[in-house]
Amino acid sequence: MTSKERSNLISLSSSLSPVGQVGKDGVGDNMLKSFSDCLEARELIKVSVLENCPSDPKDVGEELSKKLRAECIIVIGRKIVLYRRSHKRGVKHVEYRQ
Secondary structure (H helix, E strand, O other): OOHHHHHHHHHHHOOOOOOEEEEOOEOOHHHHHHHHHHHHHHOEEEEEEOOOOOOOHHHHHHHHHHHHOOEEEEEEOOEEEEEOOOOOOOOOOOOOOO
């Protein structure tokens, strides 16, 4: 992914609300399933990392991107933005300018 594409996805994510939170239990299987479903439906999601999470938000972003096979676009403070192109039919794909 180019820096221009990444920049455009960051601007698209600014208006998104977080779809979930990572808390004291870290990343669980049910959470991964939920985030994966959201990525299939939306392609671009934002996740919050709570203060009581034992891991650093950057580490959580890396873990989520590996386990979800998604691209960690950016970690700002305690917010993570993830992108994965959907393979579902009928999903409107995220359009980013090149």
